[in-house]
Each structure stands twice: as structure tokens, then as C-alpha cells.
Amino acid sequence: MVPLFIPKSSGNMPQHIKDKINLHHFIDISVRLTTEKDSSKLLDDILQVIMSIANSDAGTIYSITDNKQLKFETVINESLDLYLGGRLGKPVDFPNIDLFIDGKENKTAIVAHAVNSGEVINIPDVYAALPFDMSAARAMDARTGYRTQSMLTIPLKDHADDIIGVIQLINVKDDENNNIPFSEELVTLVRSFASLGAISLTNSALIKDMEELFATFAEAIAMAIDEKSPHTGGHCKRVPALTLMLADAVHLIDKGPLATFKMSDAERHELDIAGWLHDCGKIATPDHVMEKSTKLETIFDRIKFIDAKFEIISRDLKIAYQQKIISAMKKNKPIEVLQFERLLDTELKQLALDRALLQRVNVGGEFLGEEEQTHIQRISTQYQLKINGEKIPLLSDNEVENLMIRRGTLTQGERDIMKRHMDITKNILDILPFPKHLSNVSEYALGHHEKLDGTGYPRGLTKEQMSVPARLMAIADIFEALSAVDRPYKKAKPVSECLHILGSMVNQNHLDADIFAVFIESEVYKHYINEYAKPEQLDEVDLDNLPGYSPIR
The missing domain is CATH 3.30.450.40 (GAF domain)
Structure with a gap:
């Protein structure tokens, strides 16, 4: 005793x-x-x-x-x-x-x-x-x-x-x-x-009880987001896990600029809470924006509406040419009949090509080229259809705007709506009376869209104004988004591509180079992919040519 x-x-x-x-x-x-x-x-x-x-x-x-x-x-x-x-x-x-x-x-x-x-x-x-x-x-x-x-x-x-x-x-x-x-x-x-x-x-x-209540409340927000957007809810659950993986790796590193960074159990808990709350503002983001899987999607994918308009134009073309063909046949002009048939065939083929182009563009690839944009503009002015005696263009201005999106599926206006989730997150966190031991939750949670050069949001902070946990959460947030297997608007990327994108952001002074190096050398990305994504995403990574990466000395 x-x-x-x-x-x-x-x-x-x-x-x-x-x-x-x-x-x-x-x-x-x-x-x-x-x-x-x-x-x-x-x-x-x-x-x-x-x-x-x-x-x-x-x-x-x-x-x-x-x-x-x-x-x-x-x-x-x-x-x-x-x-x-x-x-x-x-x-x-x-x-x-x-x-x-x-x-x-x-x-x-x-x-x-x-x-x-x-x-x-x-x-x-x-x-x-x-x-x-x-x-x-x-x-x-x-x-x-x-x-x-x-x-x-x-x-x-x-x-x-x-x-x-x-x-x-x-x-x-x-x-x-x-x-x-x-x-x-x-x-x-x-x-x-x-x-x-x-x-x-x-x-x-x-x-x-209060700790459990608050932690459960943070998780409940993620559950609520999950109900309206399963992939976003999944993101809200995975980011805390990846954040803690990376934070533990930085905590254990015994060399380089981050060798002095250490976390107590209480600080680790604080970071975990911040991870759960980092996107809580998305609970107010409109579903049709958050779940927009194609460029023309609103409540439904308007490509089907455009397909219907193509069908009307195709029908009108056939009727118009059939009337010309019948008229030529009545006049016993076989050559004109052949000419009209060839013209109809040519226009129908072009119509089919233009329709296929819009269907492909609507999916939203990584980048839309100038040539495709030119074709979209041509299509928007070339075709018209008559409804109730009124001629209307095949594509409305809003449909043209959406189809002309260069990257992804969101217009600039919709991106602004998505970005506003950080303002809402900030408003939510600002009114929460965090006790002293959770006083850093807001700073950590709001840091994942900041950039080291001060061009991020919502507060435009620079590296010197951000803590290590806030800077590492930014890397965790982006890597999760790039490697996610449940996004309706894109395929999951292989690890080599995810790391190349992260490294490029490091070179642009958007992400922390020292934390990125720990992310690479501790192989946190491998552990995360094996547990939360698909192991087949783990392709070969050429560290010698990886942008933004320098071995820790």
C-alpha cells in the first residue's frame, strides 16, 4: 500500500x-x-x-x-x-x-x-x-x-x-x-x-458529461450533414481521423523544423473536436449546390431537358425536309429529292454530334478547352425550336453559363455559395462559449481553407498567423477531398496524383512544406488510404520528382 x-x-x-x-x-x-x-x-x-x-x-x-x-x-x-x-x-x-x-x-x-x-x-x-x-x-x-x-x-x-x-x-x-x-x-x-x-x-x-455532450454534438452535426449529403457527411467524419493521424506523426517527428511540436491528450482532443466541426456551416448550404454532380444539375439534371429539346429540333428538321422532299417528288425532281435527303442526313449527324458533345461536357471533367467552349457558343446560337408558335434558342443563358464551366461542375456563383459555408461555420463557432481547454477549436477548424500567402478564406491569414494544427488540417482536408471515393461529381484519384496536387500547392505557398514532408515520410497517406479509401489507389509515387517535397533534415 x-x-x-x-x-x-x-x-x-x-x-x-x-x-x-x-x-x-x-x-x-x-x-x-x-x-x-x-x-x-x-x-x-x-x-x-x-x-x-x-x-x-x-x-x-x-x-x-x-x-x-x-x-x-x-x-x-x-x-x-x-x-x-x-x-x-x-x-x-x-x-x-x-x-x-x-x-x-x-x-x-x-x-x-x-x-x-x-x-x-x-x-x-x-x-x-x-x-x-x-x-x-x-x-x-x-x-x-x-x-x-x-x-x-x-x-x-x-x-x-x-x-x-x-x-x-x-x-x-x-x-x-x-x-x-x-x-x-x-x-x-x-x-x-x-x-x-x-x-x-x-x-x-x-x-x-459536458465533454461527452459537446463531442457528441459535434458528431451529430456531421450526422445531420450526412442526412442531406452523404459524401459531405463522410468528409466530415474522415477529416478528423486524417487530421489526428497527421498530428500524431508531427508529434512524433524528432528532426526538422517541427521536432519541437508536441501535443498533450487534451490538445489532441481539442483538435479532434475542431476536425468534427470544421465544415459545420455546410448544414446551411443548399442541397442542389452541395450535391451538384453535373454542370446542368439543379433539382434534376437538365441535360435530360436539353435532350428533349434536341428531339424536338430533330423532329422539326425531319418534318421540314420531308415537306421539301414531297414537294420535289410532286414536281418530279429526283435530283432535288436526293439533295434534300443528303442535307437532312448531314444535319441530323451534326445534331447528334452536338448533342453528344453537350452530354460529355455536362459531366464536368478537369478542364474545358477553348475549342469546346467555342462549340458550345455555336450550338447555343445555331439551333432554335418553336414552342406555342414562339421560337426559343436550344440553350438558355443559364445553361450556356453552366456548360461553359472550365473545371468541375460549379459556376462562380455556386462556388461563392459553397465558400460561404466557412462564414456560416465561423458564425456558429463564434457564438459557442468554448471553455478554456477548447479555446483553440475555432482557430483550428477555420484554418483549413486558409493559405500561407494570405489568399485563403474566411480570414485571409498568413503562415505566421496560423498554428501548426490549423496548417496540418488544411492538408488533411484537401487530401481527403482528392482521394475520396464517394464524390458524385468526380472519380477518386490515385495517390500519386493527390500528392502531386498537394505538392504543387506547397510550391504556390498555399500549404506548409514542413508538414507536407512529414505527411510523406511518415506515410500517413498510406495508412489513411488503407483504412478509409481503396487500396488500389496506392500507386507508385516518385518522391524524387514530387513537387513541394524536400526530405526532412
Whole structure:
């Protein structure tokens, strides 16, 4: 046993000295309630203080489990030199005690009855404590030669008057080391110290609950986004995972400019929360923009509407030429008939080629060339169709604008809408009252669209204005987007292409070169692809010719 050094109370010690010692302990524990982060350590100390002031030989702390059982947290018996559980003791292998048996309150176990009734139970001799079941205590005594006699059981109540645990003391001693009952005066004193134990448990539970609530809230936002956009929801789940992978790698690197970067568990948790919240503003992004898989997609893909207009034009062409052919046949002009048939065939073939061009362009490749843009402009002015006697062009101005998109599927206006998710994210994070230990969440989360040269958004920060976690999240965010296998508007890229794009952004002073080097040399990208993407994406990477990469020295 490794006990806390606390002088034992003594019957021949002057009362004013004992009172001074007890007051000192009370003040010390009260102060530590506001500073000690380890509730297990504090509870151990409180138990040992209570045992000291009561001159008790043994003590136990129980917690209450979610399935209504009492769990042994710390067990101390000085005569048996026993110290189980707590912050230093061996694991407690005693079975949990049921609070209810067959749906009824367990009234045979003293600690269970104390919890169910909320009463302090003071027993001078447990062997005579009917109707409580003391068979376990008797069996333990038989094995160890110990004699369990006086027992004090105090339920611990939180601020809502709910019982959250139990402190139990055994065998208070007199000056001759004989077991004696707990006096009422002693019970009152012990209860005052036990209340501090209740405060410690309550504080620990409240902090844990708040942490779980906030972490779950962050994940719930990702779930909500997942409901409206599965691929974006997947992105919100994968970025935190990749961010922590990369952060751990940077934490472990022992050379180069980042060798001094270290993260505590609390800082790692803070970064994880930031990862979950980094795109929370997308919950307000319109579905038809976020899910736009083709250039002409709105609520539906308008290429089908254009196909229908091509069908009308094709039908009108055929009707017009058929009338000319019939007229030529009536005039017995076979040569004109052949000419009209050839012209019709030529125009229909061109119509089919133009239709196929728009279908292909609509998919949204990596880049739309000048020649294709010229063809789109020609098509928009060349074809007309008549509806209700009114001639309208094949393509509207909006359809032309969308088809002319050079890269991807979004117009500039739609890109601005997408970018606005960062403003919404910032607004959400700004109104959240983050506690001190989560004060960096906003800075980390908002950094993934910033660029080292200050041309990013939403705040236009430079490298010097950004923390290492914020800069590494930018790399994680982009790599996830490039390698994602669930995007409706593009195919997943092989790793070599993803890294080449990242390296090019490093050369443009958009991404951090030192973090990129760790990303490469720690092979974080390989671990991530194997776990979250498709292993076949892991093609050969030529590190000697990879832009933006320099080996860590």
C-alpha cells in the first residue's frame, strides 16, 4: 500500500489540536476541489483523510454503474496492508453489488440499502446486523483472520440530491486499538468530509458529461450533414481521423523544423473536436449546390431537358425536309429529292454530334478547352425550336453559363455559395462559449481553407498567423477531398496524383512544406488510404520528382 501521509487522530490528543488538524484537512481538500483534475486521486485522498480523522482501520469507495450496481473503486485495509483500486492500487476483483434483485430493492446488502434509502447506516457490530447479509464479510474474515465489527456507510449525494456513490468505513479504533462504535459526533464530522467526496464525484461527472455532450454534438452535426449529403457527411467524419493521424506523426517527428511540436491528450482532443466541426456551416448550404454532380444539375439534371429539346429540333428538321422532299417528288425532281435527303442526313449527324458533345461536357471533367467552349457558343446560337408558335434558342443563358464551366461542375456563383459555408461555420463557432481547454477549436477548424500567402478564406491569414494544427488540417482536408471515393461529381484519384496536387500547392505557398514532408515520410497517406479509401489507389509515387517535397533534415 502507498498511503497518503496523514497523522492518525488520537484519543489523548488535546481536542483543540484535533480540531485544528481536521480544519486543516477540510480546507486543504476544499482548495484542491478547484485545482485537482484527477478525481480518482482526490477521492483516494478524501477517503484516507476520513479514515484518519475517524481513526478507522478500513474504508471503501463505491460508485454506481449505469446498470444499477455498486462498483468497488477503492478498498483500503491497514491491518491487512490492503490497497486495491484507486490511483495506485491493484485492480479490484470483487463482484459488483446489485441495487435491485428481481426488480425489488436489495435490502440485504448494507451499501445497497444505503443507496436505495438515502440513509446513513451506523452499525456497532455487523455480525449482529440483521437483516443484512454479512456472509461475504464473514467469509473474508474467515480467510484473513480479520474481524469486521463497527461499520459506517454514508451515501454520497450530488447537487440534485441524487446518490452517486458510497463511502464506507470499518472498525473505528480507541486508544488501545480496540474496535469501538462510531459516535454520533464522529458521524457528523465524517459526513462533512464525505460531502467533499460527493462534490468531487459530481464535478468529475459533470465535466465528463459536458465533454461527452459537446463531442457528441459535434458528431451529430456531421450526422445531420450526412442526412442531406452523404459524401459531405463522410468528409466530415474522415477529416478528423486524417487530421489526428497527421498530428500524431508531427508529434512524433524528432528532426526538422517541427521536432519541437508536441501535443498533450487534451490538445489532441481539442483538435479532434475542431476536425468534427470544421465544415459545420455546410448544414446551411443548399442541397442542389452541395450535391451538384453535373454542370446542368439543379433539382434534376437538365441535360435530360436539353435532350428533349434536341428531339424536338430533330423532329422539326425531319418534318421540314420531308415537306421539301414531297414537294420535289410532286414536281418530279429526283435530283432535288436526293439533295434534300443528303442535307437532312448531314444535319441530323451534326445534331447528334452536338448533342453528344453537350452530354460529355455536362459531366464536368478537369478542364474545358477553348475549342469546346467555342462549340458550345455555336450550338447555343445555331439551333432554335418553336414552342406555342414562339421560337426559343436550344440553350438558355443559364445553361450556356453552366456548360461553359472550365473545371468541375460549379459556376462562380455556386462556388461563392459553397465558400460561404466557412462564414456560416465561423458564425456558429463564434457564438459557442468554448471553455478554456477548447479555446483553440475555432482557430483550428477555420484554418483549413486558409493559405500561407494570405489568399485563403474566411480570414485571409498568413503562415505566421496560423498554428501548426490549423496548417496540418488544411492538408488533411484537401487530401481527403482528392482521394475520396464517394464524390458524385468526380472519380477518386490515385495517390500519386493527390500528392502531386498537394505538392504543387506547397510550391504556390498555399500549404506548409514542413508538414507536407512529414505527411510523406511518415506515410500517413498510406495508412489513411488503407483504412478509409481503396487500396488500389496506392500507386507508385516518385518522391524524387514530387513537387513541394524536400526530405526532412
